[in-house]
Amino acid sequence: MSEPALVVDHLEVRHGAVDAVRDLSLEVDRGEIVGLIGPNGAGKSSTLHAIMGLVGVRRGDIRFDGRSLVGRNPEDVARAGIALVPEGRRIYGELTVEENLRLGLAGRRSRSSGDDHLERAYDLFPIVREFRRRPAGVLSGGQQQQLAIARALVADPAVLLLDEPSLGLAPTIVDIVFDALASIRERGLAVLLVEQRAQRTVAFADRCHVISHGRLRVTLTPDDAEDTRTMVAAYFA
Amino acid sequence: MIAGLTVDWQTVTDAVALGAIYALMAVGIGLVFGVLRLVNFAYGQLIMAGAFALALAGEWNWPVWGGILLCFAVVLVLSLLMDRLVFRPLRTESPAVMLVATFAVAFLLQSIALLKFGGLGRTALSLASLERPVTIAGVDIRKITIVAVAATVVCLVTLLVILERTEVGLHMRAAAMDFRTARLLGVRASRVIGGAVLISGFLAAVAAIMLTVEETSQVTPAFGLDDTIIVLAGVVVGGLNRLLPATLGGFAIGFAYGFLGGALSSNQSQYLPSFVFGAVIVVLVLRPGGLFTRHGQGAIERV
Numbered sequence: 001m002s003e004p005a006l007v008v009d010h011l012e013v014r015h016g017a018v019d020a021v022r023d024l025s026l027e028v029d030r031g032e033i034v035g036l037i038g039p040n041g042a043g044k045s046s047t048l049h050a051i052m053g054l055v056g057v058r059r060g061d062i063r064f065d066g067r068s069l070v071g072r073n074p075e076d077v078a079r080a081g082i083a084l085v086p087e088g089r090r091i092y093g094e095l096t097v098e099e100n101l102r103l104g105l106a107g108r109r110s111r112s113s114g115d116d117h118l119e120r121a122y123d124l125f126p127i128v129r130e131f132r133r134r135p136a137g138v139l140s141g142g143q144q145q146q147l148a149i150a151r152a153l154v155a156d157p158a159v160l161l162l163d164e165p166s167l168g169l170a171p172t173i174v175d176i177v178f179d180a181l182a183s184i185r186e187r188g189l190a191v192l193l194v195e196q197r198a199q200r201t202v203a204f205a206d207r208c209h210v211i212s213h214g215r216l217r218v219t220l221t222p223d224d225a226e227d228t229r230t231m232v233a234a235y236f237a
Numbered sequence: 238m239i240a241g242l243t244v245d246w247q248t249v250t251d252a253v254a255l256g257a258i259y260a261l262m263a264v265g266i267g268l269v270f271g272v273l274r275l276v277n278f279a280y281g282q283l284i285m286a287g288a289f290a291l292a293l294a295g296e297w298n299w300p301v302w303g304g305i306l307l308c309f310a311v312v313l314v315l316s317l318l319m320d321r322l323v324f325r326p327l328r329t330e331s332p333a334v335m336l337v338a339t340f341a342v343a344f345l346l347q348s349i350a351l352l353k354f355g356g357l358g359r360t361a362l363s364l365a366s367l368e369r370p371v372t373i374a375g376v377d378i379r380k381i382t383i384v385a386v387a388a389t390v391v392c393l394v395t396l397l398v399i400l401e402r403t404e405v406g407l408h409m410r411a412a413a414m415d416f417r418t419a420r421l422l423g424v425r426a427s428r429v430i431g432g433a434v435l436i437s438g439f440l441a442a443v444a445a446i447m448l449t450v451e452e453t454s455q456v457t458p459a460f461g462l463d464d465t466i467i468v469l470a471g472v473v474v475g476g477l478n479r480l481l482p483a484t485l486g487g488f489a490i491g492f493a494y495g496f497l498g499g500a501l502s503s504n505q506s507q508y509l510p511s512f513v514f515g516a517v518i519v520v521l522v523l524r525p526g527g528l529f530t531r532h533g534q535g536a537i538e539r540v
Contacts, residue, residue: 052421054417054421073420073426074417074420074421075420075421075423075424075425075426078420078421078422078423079423083422084421086418086421090415090418090421092411092414092415092418094414095407095410095411095414099407102404102407103407103408103411103419103422103424104422104423105404106404106408106419106422106423106424106425107422107423108423151422152422155422155423
């Protein structure tokens with residue numbers, strides 16, 4: 001059990017005839033935030049989808065706590081302890097905020113009452129508590145993003161995957177989201193963060209992998225955040 | 238056409254009863270459509286099988302409750318088999334493949350019934366006493382009308398409670414809106430689909446029992462087929478992808494069908510199916526999303 005919580009091992013994913021991910025390896029351990037950045041179509045989302053079992057793995061392995069996830073259904077991966085905050089948030093606009101949160105309980109591993117989990121999510125995002133009886137569709141984009149993260153957390157996962165959580169959000173809301181991620185890290189979760197905001201993610205994450213054309217190009221640390229030249233070079237490698 | 242209309246309370250109450258039964262069928266079809274994006278054309282054959290179970294139990298001199306239990310058992314087992322053998326293996330195939338598969342199941346069940354029971358089928362008379370009227374405020378109302386409306390209300394309220402107040406109900410609603418996200422959250426697809434198929438089968442059994450009294454006690458291999466086609470038209474007119482509009486659509490077309498069928502003289506009512514389906518086409522041209530959906534809700538997204 002010395003292996004990190006989440007291990008992606010020489011992963012290869014294909015969409016039809018196109019290689020989406022090629023020979024990608026990365027690890028995320030508890031209490032760590034690992035960033036995954038790169039241009040559109042680089043294979044960031046495909047990597048997350050492969051972990052969740054949404055797309056097939058052609059070669060390589062994905063392990064959670066030492067057990068392979070390859071070939072499992074999305075619901076089984078979720079119930080094993082991996083939660084995804086999907087791109088575009090995917091909030092159920094017609095359900096209430098609380099119903100959205102209760103859906104997140106479907107992935108919890110223990111059969112304990114979900115109410116404690118809901119309370120913890122409310123404490124992290126007060127705005128979600130305030131609107132809990134309203135249809136989630138009336139929330140703003142930033143509020144919906146907070147709800148999406150809260151919904152992933154009520155399952156009490158060991159690994160949290162986020163697919164571009166800051167997309168389309170105002171800078172002040174992005175601050176709220178990143179602050180929340182920092183406190184999630186302190187809870188001991190392993191966080192894999194896919195982002196477009198390269199500089200901010202490099203500065204924030206414990207380490208940050210740059211991928212393009214499905215391949216891992218370079219790994220950056222927060223010290224590299226100021227070094228724009230290294231980053232640009234990594235992007236266009 | 239209006240000149241030929243003869244309206245009395247009997248006609249109206251009969252139409253309400255037929256509308257209620259059709260509403261149940263509409264919910265049964267709509268529930269499965271919600272989670273599978275599949276129109277189950279074999280729904281009528283489930284009803285046919287249930288009606289045969291009722292008829293056979295009567296032939297074997299089983300008590301009435303025994304026949305009703307057998308009807309539920311047969312329809313629920315068939316529903317589960319359909320789910321396991323057809324829906325689940327084909328769930329990831331294209332909608333066209335699944336649609337054709339349900340046609341195949343429909344013809345298969347109908348052919349089995351034809352081989353086993355012949356074209357004339359059997360008679361289900363165990364509940365014939367419900368045909369008799371009771372007089373309420375000077376109006377003769379058949380008992381089946383009261384039973385059908387009561388059964389429909391009980392079924393729909395129970396279903397509403399399940400959908401709104403239970404965990405599996407929440408999962409079903411979420412799956413109907415966005416199945417992929419629901420699975421990512423840990424909602425088990427097989428449980429949600431199995432639940433919807435079971436409830437849908439339960440409603441088919443209720444409809445089967447009601448139809449043997451309301452429409453005809455003659456159970457043939459084609460029993461329930463016309464009704465299902467009419468209900469499908471009603472469901473599409475109401476709005477297929479939402480339960481409430483689908484239910485209203487089912488009730489509306491059942492009521493219209495029953496009312497016009499009772500009110501028109503027989504040489505006029507032979508045109509009734511053409512008239513109803515003509516009206517369906519007109520509605521769909523004017524409101525493709527459905528009659529009872531708000532603007533913009535009609536679009537059907539497949540996950």
